[in-house]
Amino acid sequence: MELQKITRSKKTAQKRWYDDACGTALALEFVGERWALLIIRELLYGPRRFGEIRANLPGISANVLTQRLESLEEAEIVVRRRLPSPANVQVYALTDWGLEAEVPIREMGRWAARSPRHDPLAFMSTASAMTSLRTLIDPVKAAAVKMTVAFHFPDDAFVARVGDGEIVILRSDAPDADVTFTGDTLAMRRTIYGKEGFDGDGLLALAGDRATAQAFIDLFTLPEKIAS
Numbered sequence: 569m570e571l572q573k574i575t576r577s578k579k580t581a582q583k584r585w586y587d588d589a590c591g592t593a594l595a596l597e598f599v600g601e602r603w604a605l606l607i608i609r610e611l612l613y614g615p616r617r618f619g620e621i622r623a624n625l626p627g628i629s630a631n632v633l634t635q636r637l638e639s640l641e642e643a644e645i646v647v648r649r650r651l652p653s654p655a656n657v658q659v660y661a662l663t664d665w666g667l668e669a670e671v672p673i674r675e676m677g678r679w680a681a682r683s684p685r686h687d688p689l690a691f692m693s694t695a696s697a698m699t700s701l702r703t704l705i706d707p708v709k710a711a712a713v714k715m716t717v718a719f720h721f722p723d724d725a726f727v728a729r730v731g732d733g734e735i736v737i738l739r740s741d742a743p744d745a746d747v748t749f750t751g752d753t754l755a756m757r758r759t760i761y762g763k764e765g766f767d768g769d770g771l772l773a774l775a776g777d778r779a780t781a782q783a784f785i786d787l788f789t790l791p792e793k794i795a796s
Contacts, residue, residue: 598643599669603628603636605676608645608662608669610695613726613739615649615659624693645669674703682791688757694724697753698737701760704788707733717784718745722752730787747776747784761790 585600586593599605603625610621622633637660640646645666650658662669677700680686692700698719711733718741719726727742728735742748749756751772758764759772766774766781774781 595672598640598645601636601639603632604640605669605673607633607636607640608666609673609699610693611646611660611662612667612670612673612699613695613737615651615661617657617659621660624695626691640666670699670702674699677703678791682794684793684796686793688761688790689754692753692757694719694721694726694753697756698726698728701728701788702735702737704761704790705730705735706787706789709787710735713783713787715747715780715784716742716745717781718742718748719756720748720750730784735787745776747774747781749774749781760785760788 585597588594599608606625607621610616610624618630618633618637621637622628622630625633637646637648641648644663646660647663648658649661650656681688681704710730714731715729717728717730719728724739725741726737727740727745728737749759749766749772751759755770755772758770759766763785764771766772
């Protein structure tokens, strides 16, 4: 394939951080600023309103979020849409190419979770909690099971379908679920990663088959920490 120098349009004319042909350097041009990857993470499960994104990123200002969304739009990672009536609200969504960023996000999460500085009890959004499941599932164990698990959080709902060694997660209700967990994201971490059980104070409440619920929990393990 013949290599060609890019043609600079208004979108590509801004000063680059790195004079480097490495794809990693270009990736940092797109998502290397603070909050950028976390904004993408919040959009992995479907379009979100500005206020919804901000509510799940404690500490980000409205001004900074606006700037990051504009940069991600310019990079063709995010697109702005308006939902039809009766909603009639503006939302932000990932492009097909933007959605591909889930793979490096998960790999970075798995890598960083091995650090002693990782705090598994800090704030975690629902999108982050669901991404952790896709990151930390054991594909060998998952190859032997097939199940549908619903998660009901105070202001969100997801369905996780396990089969063929994979887990597919959608932001949706699941009336056909084998198991339904209810609680917040801290309860989810205590139940699934802390192996503290369910139906207790600060733990996920369970509706459905207990054996299936335990089989689901057994699919996930936090990675070992690096030696300090």
